[in-house]
Each structure stands twice: as C-alpha cells, then as structure tokens.
Amino acid sequence: MRIENPDSISKAPDGRPDRDQPAWREQFPIDWPTDDFRSRRDFTKLLGLTSLAFVVGQIWIVLLAFRRRMPLGLPEMEVASPDELAVGDSKIFDYPRAGATCVLTRVASDRFVAYGQKCTHLSCPVIPKPEKNCLQCPCHEGVFDLATGRPLSGPPRRPLPRLRLKVSDGRVFAVGIEEGVL
C-alpha cells in the first residue's frame, strides 16, 4: 500500500487529538497504521546476518586453532650471553619478531624462564618480581606465577605465553613458544 503523505494518517494509539498528546510523542512520531511487517523484516534480516557473522567468527577461531597446532618453525635466537644475568635478574627482548616483547628471568643458577610480557588481561607489560616468585602487572594488580606463568590473583584468567628456552655453554636461546599467543 502506497501512502502519499504518511504524516496525514499518523495517530496516537489512544486516539486522542495531537494537541492532547504528551510532548514526547511529538519528538518520537510513529505511523501506527504502517507499523506492520516492514520494520520486523529489517530486524529479521539483521538477526540473520548477525547469526551468520557469529558462524564466520567460529570458523575463524577453528582456523586459528589449526594453525596453532602446526609447527611454526620459529627461529632460534640468543637472548642472553654467559654471565649476563645474575640470579634474580631479568632482561627484556623481542621474540620472535620486533614488538613482541618478552621477559627473561634467571630464577636459579641453572634455570631460566621467559614469558611474553603482555598481561593477558589488557596487555600492560608485566614486571618480574623474583623476590616474590611472581610477575606483576602494575595496571590492575594482576599477579602471575614466575615458575609457570599461571595467573595467581587479580583480573587475568589466562596464563602468560611461555617461551621454550635452550641453554648451551651458558648462553640462553629462545627456540619457540610453548603455549598462548604473543
């Protein structure tokens, strides 16, 4: 049905004339007689597209999961030279690419750990606290276990990405990522 002038047939649901209507009805006029399938149809299309978008998102996650299972062939990179770090010291470095900041900590004379430095809450850089055996995020007081990278307290719920290390002749090499996303 084609309506030449929709305003001419606008009327409030209570049927009273315009001058008796509250002010808000003037601000939000609705053509009640034409309020039929049209707007529902648009809403229906929106729902259908939203549903499709969620499926696309799920498939995207599946592809990411498959890609994560494949060996990435990350490069081997020297991150600390002999005697560069005393026990309890830390060092910041980029691995496997520039901008992917990681932190290496010497927790014992023969033991090193390295994690991605981005907090898994909101990506603030975490700071190692070897004296407390943890890594701390100063933004929201998130705390991670220094030995495993698992969250101990605060907002983070996911562990820090942990780097695979190799020690050869006192030199420390990063050779891969054990889990998580840098």
Add this chain to the structure above:
Amino acid sequence: MNLPSFARSQRLTIVAAILAFVLVLVVLQLWLLTATMESFLAGSGAIVVPAALASLGCFALNFGLLHFFLRKLER
C-alpha cells in the same frame, strides 16, 4: 510444506514467537563465540570445533525459520 491460512493477528503472534526464538538462538551464538574465544586464548582448543558446529546448527535453524517459515507465512 503447506501451512494453514492464518488471520493477520495470528500471523503476527507467530512471527513474534519466531523472532523471539531466533533472538534466543543469536544470544546463544554470542555466548558460544565468547566462551570459545576465551578457551582458545587460554591455550585449549578442545571445544573449538564442537562450538563451531553448534553455532552452525543455530544458524541453520535461524535460516530455516526466517527464510522458509516466514516466507510461507507471508503468502
């Protein structure tokens, strides 16, 4: 599928019911997506494929309801 003819008010009620059902399914898909992403970022990939299949099933149901049922109802 031949649907019986409904009065306009009956059709509106049926359409509203279908839209409510579809809306619930879309919210379920949103929950599935966020839960899957959370699990994936935590390092677990076990629920990724089942969640994708469940979401696909929801979409198929939505599509069936919206495309076939509503179209037939409009005739």
